[in-house]
Amino acid sequence: MIRARDLTKHFRVHRRPPGFAAAVKSLVHRHYELVKAVDGVTFTIERGERVGFLGPNGAGKTTTLKVLSGLLHPTSGEVDVDGFVPFRRPRELLARITLVMGQKSQLIWDLPPSETYAMNRAIFDVPREQFDRTLKELTELLDLAPLVDKPTRQLSLGERMKCELAAALLHRPTTLFLDEPTIGLDVAMQVAIRDFVRDYNQRHDATVLLTSHYMDDVVALCPRIIVIDQGKLIHDGDLRQLIKTMDPHKRVSFTPTTQVADDELAKLGTLIARDGQRITVRVTERELPGVVGHVLSALHGADLAIEDPPLEDVLRAMFGKSAKPAAEAAP
């Protein structure tokens, strides 16, 4: 179980304008700003939950994950993971958690991943039999066999990420902090990693806290999401409920078999897209049955689909920005 109560993490950041004069001036006088990366965040995550952690760049997501995994000392507030205070980094806690950072590698760069695995086995004191079993399982699930004996530096990003996941899970952690685990991977690899994480969660009743640049990761994996913006928690709950609250409309897509004029579409709802023959309109839930009936009977619509608005659009509206939510910048 993960608990954070009034968690804050502030950083003192040196700011300097560009240019030679500013560089010289910074030698004698430095201007520092206090950045509230995490500002009074409270939440509880039960064992076995899969939770998506969303927010725009610099919202405080990665900082929170780093505090939860013990890398950062919180400025104030309380945090515990399975009853342990993370920043004290007790052995018992480190043996239960893992942090996968898409942009940081724990694999030894010039050696094959198998050497990192052997080192982790020794450091985490994993019994040989369990290690062999887990490695075999991970090798099959992630298709690692052709990769583990190649030097890490010669692996592609996707291959490295798969090896990275294996290294992070060899000690069978029960809490997974995944920070952008699919960054830079192709779609097929993203799907493979998602499937793997879901499978691991179900098999080991593991808790998963995930941040991702790709909303598809979050939609596919996380029934619950926590949204954080400017260090503050602004939503904690069911993903569908968030979408419903922020945008209580449905998207109806269909391909009409007859010609449909724009003014006729306007009666159905707001036209969102007309891509060749394919039409997508936005309608309220109250109007939905009538619209569906009309599409089927009057317009002879084929391939009818009713969907929630994309999470990207909901979050874009929520943050009032055009950019997609993404991993925050350092620190």
Place this chain on the structure above:
Amino acid sequence: MIRTLKALPTLLRVGVAETVAYRAEFLVWILTMTQPLIMLGLWTFVAREGPFRGYSSDDFVAYFLANLIVRQLTGNWVAWQLMEDIRLGTMSMRLLRPIHPFFAYAASHAAAIPFRTVVALPLAIILLASSGASSVTNDPAQLAAFVPSLVLAWLLTFCVMFALGSLAFFITQTNSLVDVYFGLFQIFSGYMLPLAIMPAAIATIATWLPFKYTLAVPVEILTKPLAADQIGMLLAQQAAWTAIMLVVAVGVWRLGVRRFEAVGG
């Protein structure tokens, strides 16, 4: 601690594999530590017509070859590693492992010792076959004391460099501090020339600083006739400095890691 000791053989094995992977860089780094050979040439020239402050030409040969052997076996680069790991945020991955980074770094550096021995061993043979052999001790007690003295010198050097590297938690770039350390090391450790031929004030100050115990003490135990009580005192002083620097290294680390910002990602 028991778990850490259990992990040690694997850590050493991986450390050896890493050393082999970086073999070209490692070899070049070893070659940069050959300054004693230059000093050897210089001082044997100075002493060719008679002893200089009690050091004959053969004494200088023995001193600087022993100096090179000790330096080869005790040098490490952990300060630069720590600085890079802290500055770039790669320390994060080390902190997630249930082993104190002091042990993890120490194991990877200890793993390099066999390869350094490959360089040190021929030097030792040259020393024994050269004119300097007459200046190397043949007292079994001194030869036996050389081993713990070398181990303490390694550990003391490692602790000093670990403390210097850990300062990167506070000031990010510690290169200049390491440069200052090596400047003082050249003078007070006996690396540049034997402390016995230094001005008396410097030799006295050196007694109260840690540098001498990282190099001059094992070199002197190997090349200078010493009484049993002198050897005992030198080893005790070395052990005391090692204990002090171990406390300092772990203390700087503990205070520093609280400030770690885990940048990147």
